[in-house]
Amino acid sequence: MMEENEALKQLFQKEFSKIVAVISKQFGLQHIEIAEDIVSETFLQALETWRTKGTPANPTAWIYKVAQRKILYHFRRGKIFAQKIVPNLTLNQEKNEEMASLDFSPQNIKDSQLQMLFAVCNPAIASEAQIGLALRILCGFTIYEISKAFLSNEETIKKRLFRAKEKLRADKVKMELPPEKEIEQRLDNVLHIIYLLFTEGYYSKTQNEVLRKDFCLEAMRLCLQLTEYDKTNMPKTNALLALMCFHASRFRARLASDDTYILYENQNQDLWDTALIKQGTHFLQLSAKGNDVSSYHVEARIASLHCQKEDGKEKWGEILHLYNQLLFLNYSPAVALNRTFALYKAFGPQTALAEAKKLKLENNYFYFILMGELYKNIDTGNAKASFLKAYSLAQTQTDKQDLQKKIDNLI
């Protein structure tokens, strides 16, 4: 039974976004909640029916058929069908059925999902809500799972998603791809949301490891969808996909048995996923077409260097150069810190210290960890002071324990 439940759960996650997209494409995005309800009801029925009668030979086809029947029933009964759909129909009963029948052909599923991706990643909605909607509508995560990821409660997430959907309705967002001349600009936003989705999984605060990995895989799946369509298969799309492949390749290696992270330097390189690294290299090559250099290009290149087992000044010199590029494109304290770390690996602690002192990141936890590391072998007093400062800024017990270890290890 447990196994069957798990299989059904996986089927739900796989099919939820497809069915919701197909229904929304056919009847309009304003009915997105009805679409969600119908999928949920369908799966509830599946759970009950399959328990007594056993799982059908083709579960997906069963789900589509039942969803189809439910939607037909819903719209027949409801005013929507009478007011909006019937007037557009001839009296022909057959036509009637056709109008309400859902097209679950692979091509239509694919088109609908792509359109849904653009509809959900809409700059009109706050970006946090876009991620929430993406997780729900595009990836089929439950409200409970999303609330876990955001360290929030179900009620808050529900409200947030509700407001986002209201906004979609109010702005009359349509299920369609943006016009050709807007597609590139809109694609930037879609890529950004996918990037945030991946980051949410990769660096999530939640302890739920399975969920974190699922977030990352879903982000990769969405990006892969974009590479399958000519107009969205841009160099930067491939760059983002490459970046995610390289990061994901270290999934197993970065995780310790007690659910804490293993720092890059201490990872067992044998646990790196070479198939994913290969995929990353493939997409990185595709991203090199044209002259466009996005931050995803630079980050993917850095990530690819991190997947090289050889370590040396030359490699770090190149990483340093790439972090410089990233800063020229866009400053952020995190990139500034990574750049200083690369400077340390390429030119030693003295050079890095001189630059680190200029950063003025007074209340940044990571800054003081870096300062501690830089001082470690040249000035124990300052190293200890830096680690203590980081300790005072640490948010979790695990972080504090790590810092205590660092302090104890100082000579």
Added chain:
Amino acid sequence: MEDFVFLFRQPDIDRSKLSQTEMQVIFHKWDNWFGGIAAQGKISNMGIRLVAPGKVLKAGGVITDGPFVEIRERLNGFIVVKADSLEEAVTLAHGCPALEFNGSVEIRPVSMSEQLKGTLLAS
């Protein structure tokens, strides 16, 4: 924060006499120096790099190849940085690779109206 322009000038280097490695070393010197300013969040605009030879047009339609005789230095490019004062901008300019090659950095505030225009364009 105000914008200041760094104008880089230095004597001509005959690039044909430089090895690939030497060129790389020069490139990384500049790259890392720019990176140091960028890491402080103080780059406003990466500006442009200029290459030689070029032409100089003077009054009366006189065209020369340069260089700019009085100082024997060529303008090599510029960036725009953010700083609270001219003094801070000068501090930022320290360590500029142009100085190693007997060159100079000229630090000039950007005219307020230009800054305003930039802000308006960005918003």
